[in-house]
Amino acid sequence: MRGTLRGLIAAEMADDDKGMGQLRAKLNEQYDAYRKEHGLINDPSTLRVFEDDPDYPLLASLEHGYTPGIGPAAAKRQGIKPTKSTAKKAPIFDRRVVAARKPVRKVDSPADALAVSMAERGKLDADYIGKLLGRDPEEVLRELAGGDKPALFRDPATDEYVLRDAYLSGNVRAKLAQARAAGVMANIRALEEVQPEDVGAGQIVARVGSPWVPTKVYEDFAAHLFGDGTTATVRYVPLNSSFQISVRPGNEVAFTTTYGTSAVDGEALLAALLNNRPIKVTYKDSEGRTHVNTEATEQANNKAQEIKDKFTDWLFSDSDRSEQLVRAYNDTNNNYVTRVYDGSLMDFPGKVPDDIIKFRRHQRNAIARTVQDRTALYDHVVGAGKTFTVVASAMELKRTGLAKKPMVAVPNHLVKQWAADFYRLYPGANILTATKKDFERANRRKFLAKIATGDWDAVVIAHSSFGFIRPAPEFEASFNRREIAKIVKTIDQVEVGGGDKAQKKRTVKQLEGLKERLENRIKALRDKPMDDLLDFEQIGVDQLFVDEFHLFKNLMFSTKMQNVQGLGDSQGSQRAYDMLVKINQIFAKNGRDQGFVAATGTPVTPNTAAAPRFRPPFDSPWSTRSPTRPRRAWAPSPASRCAPRAR
Incomplete structure (x- = not known):
């Protein structure tokens, strides 16, 4: 049969x-x-x-x-x-x-050739476009990039032609700055038309410690608090999202009485507010036990509230400073235009007819996005059709040659269901399914060799089995060295910088703890039994899909936030770190952070603390994904109007 x-x-x-x-x-x-x-x-x-x-x-x-x-x-x-x-x-x-299959051989216009290229090849293929028209490819691309509404733009950041909807989306403020620096007038005009409307000063609410506020503003505020002659230095440490501050007051009364107390001076209060630390005054009894001085703590917190109120009144009171803050806020938090993807022209060769299974519009658009970007998050609700979206995306990437060997990692109990769904949608699919026995110790090497030597449309594998595949040792070692080097470099910068010695000691201690956790995580990962015959690089996987990706979101983190529900374990999980290393390996292999798709109906739990656990693989394009991202950078920086970024 x-x-x-x-x-x-x-x-x-x-x-x-x-x-x-x-x-x-x-x-x-x-x-x-x-x-x-x-x-x-x-x-x-x-x-x-x-x-x-x-x-x-x-x-x-x-x-x-x-x-x-x-x-x-x-x-x-x-x-x-x-x-x-x-x-x-x-x-x-x-x-x-x-x-x-009836491939297109010829078209009549550059616009049609571009549409066919995106449908057939999933990308802007200049040679293919030229072949369809029987013309010089570069000449056709220049024509597509001309006119009042060009279909293509040459991006000065990469010197490559980019689709109109791709270029006029994303961080359009940064792109406009690049276009102006390069003097490309067509790009400048188009980007100016899509700039988000600025959020005005009256709509922005900032707190002491908002990371988008320039450090110079905090220095000026310290001088305002503590009188003429005050010198203040404020440094922001991005790795753990902390501030270091050093103040030499011009007015001792303001420093220790007006905006400080005999127990906690103005510098300590301002440092606590910048770093979102609780303010407590303690003392030790004759037996060495520590107690909270309730009265002194209350006095210090009352002064801290006065500093916060003063900051709110002062921040936008000067027109020049207000203009600077509006620009800083909008450039940092209001710079993104969501790209709209259109999958209506895709025809999915090999798929069953629409009278059997028909895609909905959001599925077509998600598949188009995956084929064009190769990295995406399907945060669709349960029942929205994530499975068929993944299946069609994998098959299209394979058909167009954009991916050579897609792998789909799914919960253990769903492996056979996923394989059956592949065949329901693409009866002719050539897929390899990893059973539980395939990853028993006696069979693992044989199965990994089968992955490596086969020309599969897709490999469907269980989450637990995926964890047995070892990352490429050279890449993993390099990745780990880079992460630890970032921490060491930041520690060195903190130690040689100015500021209060106690503050520096706290910051260094936190960074040392982060470094130790990372080193322990690396050791634990390597102590886990993995097969050493073929690693993740050698089996040839260049596109990874992960179902129920929220199971891998618990990366290690650093924070000084306390008493916040949902923070979780700062140590993170072993499988989350293993997944991150493999994702970064695929990104490095493909370039431009391409080759990873996550699918889940529950991307984050409904609290702020969960967001940064999930974000690293979906940061802005071209950035380095890091397991050591600070948690406090995600703490609310209130604004009455701030559109969320769509990923």
Whole structure:
């Protein structure tokens, strides 16, 4: 039956009408005979026999709407009649499900050639566009980049042609600055039209410690608080999102009385506010036990509230400073235009007809985004069709040659279901499914070799099995060295910089702790049993899809925030770090941070603290993904108007 099914699919793809008829009749005959003698293919008795057969999901896809039966014993316990399992025959038994491929050979206009290039190749393929038109490719691209509404722009940052909707989206303020520096007038005019409307001073609310506020503003505020002659130095440490401050007051009364107390001076209060630290005054008794001085703590917090109120009144009171702050806020937080993707022109060769399974608009657009960007987050609600979106994206990336070997990592109990869904949508798919036995110690090497040596449309693998594949040792070592070097460099900068010694000591201690956690995580990861025959680089995977990606979001983090619900364990999880290393390995292999797609219906839990755990693989393009991102940078920087970034 398996051989007949594969032959029928091949005949449909070759447009062999005679062969199709004969093989379809034979498939019906074989299936009916099997069903009569052994029951349904999806019955538990069949599954037990063929559980480890990689082609079982293909045969299981021949039955739709399977409903398990109820045996005599179970029926008796439930007080009902026994029933037999039921299922309908798949559409391939009575009609064609794979259309013959008819490639486009010629078009009449550059616009049509561009559309065909995106549909057939998934990218701007200059040579292919020139071939479709029978013209010089560079001449066609220049024509597409001309006129009042060009279809392409040459990006001065990369000196490459970019699609109009791609260029006029993302961080358009940074792109406008680049265009102005390069003097490209067409780009400047187009980008000026899509700039987000500035959020005005009256709509912005900043607190002491908002990271987008320039440090010079905080220095000026300290001088304002503590009188003429005050000198203040404020430094921001991005790695752990902390501020260092050193103040030499011009007025001691303001420093220790007006905006300070005898127990906590103005510098300490301002440092605590900048770093979002609780303010407590403590003392030790004769036995060395620490107690909170309630009265002194209350006095210090009252002074801190006065500093916050003063900051609010002072911040936008000067017109020049107000203009600087408005620009800083908008350039940092209001700079993004969401790109709109259009999958309406895609035709998905090899997919079953729309009368069997039809994509919804959001699925088509998500597939178009994946093919063009190769990195995306499907944060679609349950029931929105993430599975078929992943399947079609993987198949299109493989068909267009943008990816050579896609891998789909899914929860352990869903491996066979995913494989069956691949075949339901693409009956002719050539997929490899990793069973539980494939990743038992005795079989792991054999299966990894099968991944490496096969030309698969996709490899479907369980989350737990994915964890047994070792990252490339050279890449992993380099990645870890870079992360630790960032921490060491920041520690050195803090130690040689100015500021209060106690503050510097706290910052260095926190960074040393982050470094130690990273080193422990690396050691724990390497102590985990992994196969050393073939690593993640050697098996050839260049596109990774991960279902239920929220299970991998718990990366290590650093923070000084306290008493915040949902912060979780700063140590992070071993499998989250392993996943991050492999994602970065794919990014490095493909360039431009391409090659990773996450799918989940629950991207973050409903609190601010969860957001940075999930973000690293989806930062702005071209950035380095890091497991040591600060948590406090995600703490609210209030504004009455701030549109969220769409990822």
